[in-house]
Amino acid sequence: MSDTHSVRAYSMGAMILHWLIAALILTQLAVGFLMSRVDSVPDTLRFAMFQWHKTFGVAVLTLTIARIAWRLFHTPPAHAPMSRAEATAASIVHVLFYALMLIVPLTGWLLVSASSTGIPTFLFLSQSLVWPHIFVPTSIRATVETVSDYAHIILAYGFGLLLVLHVAGALKHSLIDKMPSFSRMLPLGWLTRMPSSAIGALVSVVLALCFIGGGLAISQTGAPTAVNAANLGPTSAAPSGxxxxxxxxxxxxxxxxxxxxxxxxxxxxxxxxxxxxxxxxxxxxxxxxxxxxxxxxxxxxxxxxxxxxxxxxxxxxxxxxxxxxxxxxxxxxxxxxxxxxxxxxxxxxxxxxxxxxxxxxxxxxxxxxxxxxxxxxxxxxxxxxxxxxxxxxxxxxxxxxxxxxxx
Ligand code: HEM
The missing domain is CATH 2.40.128.110 (Lipid/polyisoprenoid-binding, YceI-like)
Incomplete structure (x- = not known):
């Protein structure tokens, strides 16, 4: 565990996506907990929190699609020198992260789609940004709602636990092993960064835009039509005082x-x-x-x-x-x-x-x-x-x- 000179930092795109997704996930955990578990949150605020939670969750999903695309075009830097067991543990944590970054928002999306409370999802609380719900046949709605609710809650808190492990591992490498760890994900240090490719950046942005734009476009086509005021006709002819x-x-x-x-x-x-x-x-x-x-x-x-x-x-x-x-x-x-x-x-x-x-x-x-x-x-x-x-x-x-x- 000596050679710190061969250690390289992640590519710039990976860093940007990493910190954006991390900030959103931490916000999601806090907002999700407050809106679901804290009774003292006023009702007037709770509803808005649910809407922001859905908005940020869709953002996590979108950025994760971009992150996966970026990953396909960019090899991550090799692990800093560490034992084989630690390297394996770190790799497992990373794979689990990718899985949860997809599954946790997807279970949330499924939950609101199957919910008996048919509240639409408006991104950023804007009526013009309607996010579609996943089609769930009526016959299995109740089951899907229950299962996705449990899955969302358990996996979301599991996510929180994984974050703790992830940060603990990074702290151990930095403070105990004296190896570059956080600096591999920060654009400020002296480490050489892995290169970024223009084609990788383009594919990531296009896929993310297709996902979010496609979702919004689907909702537009299925948008409810405006209520037409009916004409009651001339004033009633019934005798009136x-x-x-x-x-x-x-x-x-x-x-x-x-x-x-x-x-x-x-x-x-x-x-x-x-x-x-x-x-x-x-x-x-x-x-x-x-x-x-x-x-x-x-x-x-x-x-x-x-x-x-x-x-x-x-x-x-x-x-x-x-x-x-x-x-x-x-x-x-x-x-x-x-x-x-x-x-x-x-x-x-x-x-x-x-x-x-x-x-x-x-x-x-x-x-x-x-x-x-x-x-x-x-x-x-x-x-x-x-x-x-x-x-x-x-x-x-x-x-x-x-x-x-x-x-
Ligand atoms: C990374 C993304 C996400 C994280 C980390 C996350 C996390 C959480 C957490 C911690 C809770 C509180 C669970 C509890 O204590 O009962 C929660 C609840 C909830 N989340 Fe998410 N969430 C994410 C994405 C989403 C998305 C995309 C949606 C919907 C589009 C969503 C919809 C909900 C709903 C409706 C609840 C309330 C569940 C209930 O009342 O039982 N979440 N989420």
Whole structure:
């Protein structure tokens, strides 16, 4: 163990890829642990951590493809002088590293692809960078999800262990054997570097770009189409005590996503209201909503709104609310009735107050709370309310002028 002069450093490309991948893996281990095991991480942050974890994981996979291509074109420098057993151990650790650099991100990717929580993967949290999910047949989804989850967790922490061994080996060579070790992977030392080849660099970059670009392109072709607002047609001809001024009225909702209140919009709706505060027994209100005009300001949930796990707009184009029992609640009112959604009827209560100006015009503001699980919404994607809260808060402001007998 004497000749340090024959020891050579890795090629520049190998060094760059080594440190980039190492930094990402350490970040992945820390972020993965925090988001999965630390309860005190706020929900608002946890969701973003999952998305960054997926982004960095895809980056590890991409850079590993580049690293393997680089390796095919560049022979690594020979081991620094060491015993045969140590050289064998070092080689085994390196092969295991390559295997885990591929398998750990792949199991993570498989896990999110098979997950019952069908949350899309947006690289860098950008809606225009959709990463595709691997196709997993429905019949084996649950099994694939469980197996890949276990594999990801065990192999990821195994990766951490291997890193410790790897660094311990490097420290032993440097500090005990007094052999160049870290300097073989640093561009600063006096060691002669292995040469870099232009063709190797080109192939590595092209393969990495093909992988990441190909993935993003596949998603573009399968991207969900925008939800079209349906036209409810002319204002309902049903007799109404009030003519709703739709330009000044608003119907909306909000649901907490990952702890953050997120707005939902209702584009096309119509309402007929017969409401006389002095004759509550005869009061009645109904609202029809074009299901396809319902939107939600969250790119992860939005693609599911109209489909099977959402409002099923193709089969059920209208969501209807009918309130036919009213009572006073102090200076305000509560209307009771039903909401007809996806062909099922669910009871609902709406609290509101109503003010009138000197011209007789009325402004009613109110709200209602609905449990999306009771409505059957999002059961496939998030039945536990892990990311998307169960509570839907509907709010409205209706401005109306009296018409006919009620004034
Ligand atoms: C080198 C790359 C990666 C490393 C080192 C890594 C590491 C980890 C770690 C340490 C955990 C925490 C496990 C636990 O304590 O439960 C974790 C969880 C997770 N990772 Fe990764 N990961 C990588 C890549 C990926 C990729 C590419 C994806 C998806 C595209 C992904 C998706 C996930 C998910 C969804 C979880 C949560 C698992 C659960 O809730 O049970 N990971 N990862």
């Amino acid at each position: 009030w003519v709703i001024d739709k330009a000044k009225s608003k119907l909306a909702y909000s649901i907490n996503f990952s702890g953050t209140p997120t707005a939902g919009t209702i584009g096309t709706w119509d309402a007929t209201v017969d409401f006389d505060p002095d004759n509550l027994a005869a009061a009645k209100a109904s609202i029809s909503i074009a299901a396809a005009s319902v939107d939600f300001d969250n790119p992860f949930v939005k693609p599911n709104i109209s489909g099977d796990d959402g409002l099923q707009t193709a089969a059920h184009p209208l969501v209807e609310v009918v309130l036919d029992r009213f009572e006073r609640a102090g200076a305000a009112y509560i209307g009771h009735g039903n909401v007809l959604i996806r062909g099922a009827t669910v009871p609902v209560s709406v609290a509101f107050d109503m003010k009138r100006d000197e011209t007789g015009r009325a402004i009613a503001t109110g709200s209602a709370e609905l449990d999306r699980l009771v409505l059957g919404l999002g059961l496939q994607n998030d039945a536990k309310g892990e990311w998307l809260d169960k509570l839907i808060r509907v709010s409205f402001t209706l401005e109306a002028s009296p018409s006919g007998p009620t004034s």
